[in-house]
Amino acid sequence: MGTAFSHEAEYLAQKRSYQPLYFHSKTKGNQILLNDCYSRAERISTFHDGIVFTNRPVQPEExxxxxxxxxxxxxxGGLRVGFSCLNPSNINPYSLPPFICPDLIAQSPTWAAVLPDQFIKVGDIIHFWVNNSGKVFLRTSEVKKFLLFDRVTVSSPLWAVMDVYGTTKAIELLTPVSETFRPRLPTPVFRDEPSEFCFCLPATDDEECSVCLYHAKNTWLLPCGHTILCHCCANRIFRDTAKCPMCRCKIEQFYLQNKSTPGDAWNFSW
Structure with a gap:
């Protein structure tokens, strides 16, 4: 069974054909409040009882x-992140302990760690994942790749688990934008005219977007000039905070970029 799961996980990871990832709607700490689409988790009071799970198992490298x-x-202390073999759909939420570390780890096949304080400032975007060897890595706009912990059992399904703990009050799960949209002619996008189209292609080498880690960087932010985002993520951040994830500068405009000439609009032949 474990081998079959491993092969299926590898196939899905290659195809990126994941179902949307949300917080589990029922199994959560008793201080957690979720929004209507289960993408945002906020701890109401105290500093504990903030455990949340993903709605489905995650694949190695996802x-x-x-x-x-x-x-x-x-x-x-602040946010804890990790993985668990516990299926949240089979857990009575009232039986959840107040903490991931050390309670849930001691009671079940769960692995987690506290994030360093420098990675959990308001507005920061973090990525974490487990590889096929059971090593868990962290990535931010400041750190390319950081080994968080290892020895995770990957022969069984794993759900991502997080603890909205201490100084961390609220978090949001970001999911890749659907790739089913047909590209349209690019135009500059302003704050009051948000784009609803996707111009993004899968990344190669180290050119992936700093947020979704899948699409290629293709967008030029103004006035700071950073090119760390795909168009989909730039559009989402523009609508939300309008701040560059790298320098926090206010984004006034963003353009699709020609890979060979920074700042030039991407040209389409039709």
Whole structure:
């Protein structure tokens, strides 16, 4: 069974044919409030009882992407992330312990770690994933790849698990934008005229978008000039905060970029 799961996981990882990833709607800490689409989790009070799971198992090498939405001073420590063999659909939410570390780890096949404080500032986007060897890595706009912990059992289905703990008050799960849209002629996008089209292609080598880690970087942010995002993620961030994830500069415009000449619009032949 474990071998079959491994082969299926590898196939799905290659095809990127994942179902949408959300927080599990029922199994969560008793202080967690989810939004209507289960993409945002906020701890109502105290500093604990903030455990959340993903709605489905994640595959080896699949990135879980989070954005830090709120912090709360007065506590020590912050967000914990990891993986668990526990199927949240089979868990009574009232039986969840107040903490992932050490409670849930001690009680079940769960692996997790505290994130370093420098990675959990408001607005920060973090990615974490487990590879086929059971090593869990973290990536941010500041750190390319960081080994968080290892020895995760990958022979069984794994759900991502997070603990909205301490100074971390609210987080958001970000999912890749659908690739089913046909490309249209690119135009500059302004704050009051958001684009609804996707111009993105899968990335090669190290040219992936810093947010989704899948689409190629193809968008030029103005006025800061950074080119770290695909068009889909730039559009989403533009609508949300309008701040560059790297320098926090306000984004006034963003353009599709010619790969050979920064700043030039991407030319289409039809």
């Amino acid at each position: 990135r879980i992407t989070l954005r830090i939405l709120k912090r709360e001073n007065g506590w020590n």
